[in-house]
Amino acid sequence: MIECWGAIATGWVKETFVDVQFTINFIGFDWTQMLVGETMYAVFGVMGFLGLLIMLGAFYRTAIILFFLLWSLTYFMQKSHYNNHYYLMMLVSFLMIWMPANNYLSLDANMNSKVRSQSVSRWNYIIFQILISCVYIFAAIAKLTPGWLNNHFLPLRLSHSAHWFEERFGQNVFSEFLRSKDLAQFLSYAGIGFDFLIVPLLLFKPTRKIAFAAAVLFHLFNSITLQIGIFPYFALALCIFFFDNKTIKEVFLPFKSRNVMDERVQVSVVRKRLVLWFLAIFTLFQIYLPLRHHLIEDDVTWTEEGHRMAWRMMLRSKLGKGYFVTHLPDGKVVHENLMKYLSNHQMNSVKTKPDMIWQFAQILKTKYEEQGIDSVKVYYRNSQVKVNDGPFFDFIDPEVDLANTKWSYFGHQKWILPSPKSYYVDLEEDANKALEKR
Template structure:
């Protein structure tokens, strides 16, 4: 019966409108990454990147080829927007975006992950059957309907994203404003400099301001999708989302995610509403029509796959409960879990190399191997520490030397005190990575690492 529900026919205006938004945003993201220097900083200047473990083989693409890859992906985004050669375009984009996503972790951001998931959604969703170049080339594919699963999939994914984002905020460092105080430092200085109204600029720099937006952020993530879906609160919820995402875009500088989230909101409105707004001349869909449309003979198989995917998305953010330790401290189970903008980490990390042949010990100069960004990221990320140790082992092996690699790291979370983070006696070069469990060379989290120093206002730098 649920399978019949998934394949109930609805107007396809939502997926057509989103195809256009998605394509334009991908053009902006890919070509913007080149124009702003992001590609240069991330893929051209480094000699290595910290890939997802298992994707080290992608390093052969580093350098100038990455400009062409991002330029090509932007062009493919334009084709998706136009609905041109849609099937091959979406497959190419999904594969290409997945490749560059798994190639680096220095700029890890949840919206890159969400884009990857949505890109694969687009491969299977028939969003090229109205207002598309494909319809002009092949008129027989024109259609005004789609199946309900093409809307429900987006709604459930959004519900998972926002719900887990809210749940992850339920820890002292978020709810008491520690994190946002640190993040709003730049905004506070900007307000001091450009807004000549002391009551406002002073308030922006207080803990109370950070706490207000901490609680608002938690509440927004928790209720925004249900509020958008409920007719009585939909309009208010949408304008709240508009303010929330634009404010975050200005103050937190999180790329296209705010605009991507707003584009996805089309699925929370009734299909007929989207048709009237974006395609007023489009004929109203009649459920009994015999227009061309996809035929799913294996409806039961599809329904099972649908449930498996949603179940997997529900499980991934919970997997850290199976791993000993606090995920905020260990980072184990942090990625792919919608733990968005939760904490800041400061760290001091040193690497030491010991030559096995003579026991000679030397401190590694990170400047010899890593970019400034990589040096700042590696200090508080256990998987990146381990990967760098493996890289050092291979580099020294090329010189005919067999080495051990040790690290001494101390970290601070949300401006709190520094604590010892790693076991200095653990040889990371000859330690295997535990893919699904806890890394024993990480020290246990202190009882209270969130206590911040007595500093209730941002520094005044006038």
């Protein structure tokens, strides 16, 4: 509810869906463009109301199904503001469709005694344990890269946060603290350690409370310093599924009847098999998505192929430059003005993400076709990208007509130039020269 209504209140919906000509959607979801505009205020307003119903447990099953469908729609509708917690919310709302979350302390249970229950099947919280385990473990694995380990990304991100604090509170000690390189280096390794260890420590009863306290500190610090929205609180809420049944009842629901503390739910053999298949398929899918980039040629940081839906969180910043050129059938060459079509935020995404570069070429082709001009060719010239604080490198083949090139859905796009051996080669050379002088 807060996420959806807050998106309207803060202007995020306006910036992302209203004040744009179009959104750059996930490939295959072009049909969602019909909703771009003020209609999205209504969509987010309805989703916020559905969130309220879900919270109250009122008309729960209908509310959660509708929320999942609408949230998935908005998720696949745009990529320029991609965020991992949007994906996490989609997964959690999908799983909640199958949960009896309205069986206790809900309006549904008060109105219908048949809904009421004080127990739940074990698989209901096992699947959330699987989900949060995938989030943390694959986030940790993704950080094992030179850009993270050698402290190329976090100083930039923390400097951005320090600037944000200075704009609102003036020069202060906290902003100077955030700009410390030692802090960034400490957080780089602390982040890896936390992501790798938090799940085992939560699973192990003697360390569970300590791990949860550490999670509270870790996520609150991230929320304050990195301004990453609802994710820290969502992650903390999911930690409840690592606590045993008795602890949950004693701490969170002390008023529950004690005589049902050990109640067991009787489940048929057929249902058990269906649940096992569901758990297996969901788990395999959650393992495949973060690893799929290993099946695709070149580095995912460079190509972005396999980056989304893989828990590759807070790993790099990218800056791009280049221009689109359209060749018309009459021989005329048009140097496209991106400001004519794109918002500032969309522009940087289009210059750094290959799929968005290809999609914008398709958009240009469609725009000309609407004017009755067919057979146009679109090229992206002088394309260069830098990763974090590294130098610029050539990015896209300037001789490939992107308007008439097919997208390879599960493979590598050959028109992306090979990634450099190191994104920081010039920095490394400068460091070596400095050592030689010493």
